[in-house]
Amino acid sequence: MAKRVVIVGAGAAGASAAARARRLDPEAEVTLIDKGPFISHAPCGIPYFIGGVVKEAQELAIYSPEEFARERRINVKVNAEAFDIDVKNQVLLVREGGVVVKYPWDVLVIATGAKPITLPVEGSELGGILTLRLPHEAPRLREEVERASTVAVVGGGYIGLEVAEALRSLGKRVLLFEMMPHVLPTTFDEDMAKLIHDELTRNGVELHLGEKVIGFRGVNGHVNKVITERGEYIVDKVIMGVGVRPDTELAERAGVKLGETRAVWVNEYMETSVPNIYAAGDVAETWSLITGRRIYVALAPPANKMGQVAGANAVKGRFLKFPGVLGTAVTKVFNLYVARTGLTERQARDWGFKPVSATIKARTTAHYYPGGVQVNVKMIADEPSGRVLGVQVVGADKITAGYIDTAAALIGKGATIDDFFFSDLSYAPPTAPVWHPLITAARVLSKGRY
Amino acid sequence: MAKRVVIVGAGAAGASAAARARRLDPEAEVTLIDKGPFISHAPCGIPYFIGGVVKEAQELAIYSPEEFARERRINVKVNAEAFDIDVKNQVLLVREGGVVVKYPWDVLVIATGAKPITLPVEGSELGGILTLRLPHEAPRLREEVERASTVAVVGGGYIGLEVAEALRSLGKRVLLFEMMPHVLPTTFDEDMAKLIHDELTRNGVELHLGEKVIGFRGVNGHVNKVITERGEYIVDKVIMGVGVRPDTELAERAGVKLGETRAVWVNEYMETSVPNIYAAGDVAETWSLITGRRIYVALAPPANKMGQVAGANAVKGRFLKFPGVLGTAVTKVFNLYVARTGLTERQARDWGFKPVSATIKARTTAHYYPGGVQVNVKMIADEPSGRVLGVQVVGADKITAGYIDTAAALIGKGATIDDFFFSDLSYAPPTAPVWHPLITAARVLSKGRY
Numbered sequence: 001m002a003k004r005v006v007i008v009g010a011g012a013a014g015a016s017a018a019a020r021a022r023r024l025d026p027e028a029e030v031t032l033i034d035k036g037p038f039i040s041h042a043p044c045g046i047p048y049f050i051g052g053v054v055k056e057a058q059e060l061a062i063y064s065p066e067e068f069a070r071e072r073r074i075n076v077k078v079n080a081e082a083f084d085i086d087v088k089n090q091v092l093l094v095r096e097g098g099v100v101v102k103y104p105w106d107v108l109v110i111a112t113g114a115k116p117i118t119l120p121v122e123g124s125e126l127g128g129i130l131t132l133r134l135p136h137e138a139p140r141l142r143e144e145v146e147r148a149s150t151v152a153v154v155g156g157g158y159i160g161l162e163v164a165e166a167l168r169s170l171g172k173r174v175l176l177f178e179m180m181p182h183v184l185p186t187t188f189d190e191d192m193a194k195l196i197h198d199e200l201t202r203n204g205v206e207l208h209l210g211e212k213v214i215g216f217r218g219v220n221g222h223v224n225k226v227i228t229e230r231g232e233y234i235v236d237k238v239i240m241g242v243g244v245r246p247d248t249e250l251a252e253r254a255g256v257k258l259g260e261t262r263a264v265w266v267n268e269y270m271e272t273s274v275p276n277i278y279a280a281g282d283v284a285e286t287w288s289l290i291t292g293r294r295i296y297v298a299l300a301p302p303a304n305k306m307g308q309v310a311g312a313n314a315v316k317g318r319f320l321k322f323p324g325v326l327g328t329a330v331t332k333v334f335n336l337y338v339a340r341t342g343l344t345e346r347q348a349r350d351w352g353f354k355p356v357s358a359t360i361k362a363r364t365t366a367h368y369y370p371g372g373v374q375v376n377v378k379m380i381a382d383e384p385s386g387r388v389l390g391v392q393v394v395g396a397d398k399i400t401a402g403y404i405d406t407a408a409a410l411i412g413k414g415a416t417i418d419d420f421f422f423s424d425l426s427y428a429p430p431t432a433p434v435w436h437p438l439i440t441a442a443r444v445l446s447k448g449r450y
Numbered sequence: 451m452a453k454r455v456v457i458v459g460a461g462a463a464g465a466s467a468a469a470r471a472r473r474l475d476p477e478a479e480v481t482l483i484d485k486g487p488f489i490s491h492a493p494c495g496i497p498y499f500i501g502g503v504v505k506e507a508q509e510l511a512i513y514s515p516e517e518f519a520r521e522r523r524i525n526v527k528v529n530a531e532a533f534d535i536d537v538k539n540q541v542l543l544v545r546e547g548g549v550v551v552k553y554p555w556d557v558l559v560i561a562t563g564a565k566p567i568t569l570p571v572e573g574s575e576l577g578g579i580l581t582l583r584l585p586h587e588a589p590r591l592r593e594e595v596e597r598a599s600t601v602a603v604v605g606g607g608y609i610g611l612e613v614a615e616a617l618r619s620l621g622k623r624v625l626l627f628e629m630m631p632h633v634l635p636t637t638f639d640e641d642m643a644k645l646i647h648d649e650l651t652r653n654g655v656e657l658h659l660g661e662k663v664i665g666f667r668g669v670n671g672h673v674n675k676v677i678t679e680r681g682e683y684i685v686d687k688v689i690m691g692v693g694v695r696p697d698t699e700l701a702e703r704a705g706v707k708l709g710e711t712r713a714v715w716v717n718e719y720m721e722t723s724v725p726n727i728y729a730a731g732d733v734a735e736t737w738s739l740i741t742g743r744r745i746y747v748a749l750a751p752p753a754n755k756m757g758q759v760a761g762a763n764a765v766k767g768r769f770l771k772f773p774g775v776l777g778t779a780v781t782k783v784f785n786l787y788v789a790r791t792g793l794t795e796r797q798a799r800d801w802g803f804k805p806v807s808a809t810i811k812a813r814t815t816a817h818y819y820p821g822g823v824q825v826n827v828k829m830i831a832d833e834p835s836g837r838v839l840g841v842q843v844v845g846a847d848k849i850t851a852g853y854i855d856t857a858a859a860l861i862g863k864g865a866t867i868d869d870f871f872f873s874d875l876s877y878a879p880p881t882a883p884v885w886h887p888l889i890t891a892a893r894v895l896s897k898g899r900y
Contacts, residue, residue: 426751426858
């Protein structure tokens with residue numbers, strides 16, 4: 001009998017899992033269920049839609065449900081909310097247009113993703129306090145902010161920074177609140193984050209760092225004030241960007257174990273603790289390629305790969321293994337591209353390494369070639385072993401993404417400072433200085449060895 | 451007594467060696483000798499000077515001889531031609547302004563670089579047949595081509611293509627002759643090179659591929675015709691770009707062994723076959739990081755690193771090891787950036803691998819983000835082992851250099867197709883598609899595994 005593979009959640013991980021299961025088992029019955037109207041969706045594009053760089057919200061999805069269903073022979077159910085799992089009988093319960101439909105499964109893949117964290121403070125239920133998560137909600141978001149003149153962004157993570165930029169490009173007054181002393185507090189060290197502060201300030205974002213939001217006030221049920229430890233600020237809208245947490249509600253109904261990060265525990269095959277149930281993407285826990293420790297990283301590229309692994313193993317058993325992540329990420333903040341991989345210096349210390357670091361300024365081209373810009377590279381290594389643990393790059397050129405990918409490639413392979421120095425990277429006057437900035441950083445970090 | 455380190459040739463390798471020896475041994479007497487007026491020079495910038503992107507030839511050198519001498523406490527001798535070596539007495543003989551000066555050495559580093567190959571054909575000695583090698587000759591070159599209306603470029607290597615672009619930007623008619631069927635014949639496969647042909651043609655370069663130059667004709671000692679197997683072409687100037695060969699003349703006078711590539715044989719410490727004589731940079735042979743086989747690669751980044759190793763070992767004994775090269779390179783051809791690393795498919799076959807390859811087209815941004823351009827990626831792997839052997843990238847965006855560096859980082863670490871697929875590369879809508887083009891290429895190459 002054809003294997004029945006049911007996948008809940010059609011974001012990056014779920015859509016990848018469905019496509020993969022179909023490809024590796026042409027006989028399987030593959031069903032992909034999502035509570036929203038889109039599939040292969042990801043929140044990454046929403047800030048660009050809000051800012052008007054992307055015109056139509058539909059563009060944010062790669063496939064329409066119909067296309068995906070037809071081209072891949074996948075049973076796609078949108079606007080269908082999976083709300084319970086009968087593990088004993090292997091049946092998924094789904095609400096579709098007011099009726100409950102039962103989906104029997106041989107293998108279930110839970111890819112329910114993450115949801116925005118809401119602050120447990122007074123007034124957080126007020127209207128006009130918005131979150132970004134699902135592309136189909138983006139048009140309403142854009143409409144809401146279009147009418148505002150002052151918008152508070154709460155949280156200085158990737159999404160918070162991207163939204164701040166989008167709002168400034170719409171001419172809004174923007175107040176950015178971050179409770180930690182610097183933006184990107186979990187992914188960048190303070191010295192590098194300061195470069196981002198300068199760019200935000202230069203572009204008119206009013207920074208409120210180290211300032212915790214303790215409540216909201218409103219009139220007629222609509223927010224009009226942000227209250228912090230330090231003061232009160234009159235605003236028209238609030239966009240929350242304080243991070244996401246795994247949406248484990250459905251998974252917990254199946255009794256799967258949660259990990260130490262409160263995301264669904266999975267092994268390298270994306271198997272949960274319950275037989276025949278896999279999890280992948282932002283709902284699942286992963287682990288650091290450097291330390292092996294369990295971490296929670298909600299980013300699209302690993303979600304896609306976890307989906308591939310889950311989808312493949314759903315039909316082929318233990319066919320693929322997911323190796324773990326470095327938390328490689330990049331974002332654009334006005335004219336800066338900021339990118340990072342591996343551990344920050346602080347994380348390295350917290351995790352028991354003896355970190356040393358070097359921060360250099362370099363140019364993106366040969367010194368005589370016009371158009372080069374300054375780029376700042378911080379490299380962190382473990383002193384006793386020489387192993388490079390992390391890199392952060394900030395510069396006004398998208399080649400920054402190339403630097404971080406090169407660093408991620410090396411770090412993922414356990415590279416030392418020596419390996420960085422001797423890596424055979426490309427050079428041409430229009431594309432790089434003859435000593436690549438990563439190599440220069442490794443030289444400085446080698447303390448005179450090179 | 452202070453160690454006397456004498457370095458011949460102040461290009462990338464020689465200048466690096468001098469700086470390194472000084473840094474690691476503050477007591478050493480370090481002397482750097484060059485036959486031209488510049489130090490830390492490299493030919494890479496000359497095409498940009500000819501095309502007018504760089505205004506002054508002096509800009510092409512990183513340091514002036516005076517600065518370098520002063521800041522590093524190095525005895526710099528420019529316009530000084532080393533012409534013989536007395537190995538027994540450890541003395542270098544140098545012609546300086548008509549007199550011969552003797553430099554006793556404890557350690558000698560030969561970094562005499564490479565020189566352009568001249569074709570052994572009739573008329574090759576005519577005036578108006580020019581080569582690019584030394585920045586101080588660049589102003590004369592620019593003057594010569596400024597007066598020309600039709601220029602032939604002989605050789606479709608990196609320099610040939612860069613010069614063709616420079617000449618077009620000056621409004622010259624340009625005829626490019628390459629005896630092989632495609633440009634970049636030793637570094638790119640034909641399928642990828644064809645994309646470059648299109649760009650050259652679109653920009654008005656007249657391509658003569660698979661057409662061997664068999665001679666030149668002239669009037670009054672100045673070239674006015676290129677003669678090929680197929681015809682005769684009236685030209686005002688000829689620029690030769692048929693490659694370089696190691697300038698081993700001085701090294702041979704010291705009796706050092708040449709390798710199978712006819713460059714100076716060195717081991718991983720950059721030691722030649724003669725005690726206390728090192729060689730580094732374009733004069734020296736190197737070896738492939740993939741196969742271990744001896745190869746000759748004249749590129750600035752490995753030259754710099756070989757110089758570092760030679761300079762360090764000159765004062766500290768066997769302190770550093772050079773690991774070998776992948777031949778990673780990038781260049782700009784009009785609006786295209788073309789980059790490569792490792793083995794081409796043809797080389798892989800010639801060297802006994804069983805290559806499989808995949809060529810994909812991808813975009814440089816998320817599909818909905820404006821400004822993305824198409825990029826073409828070819829990936830070559832060894833079928834039995836899954837090891838990736840080489841990558842070639844052609845696209846109208848300088849992020850191409852970032853792709854090739856990432857590929858080089860992985861290939862240098864022995865990465866397989868699996869490693870490429872699972873590498874944790876960055877993603878943001880403005881910088882990359884969610885499946886990085888290198889990962890997409892690995893997927894296609896995996897033949898359904900991913």
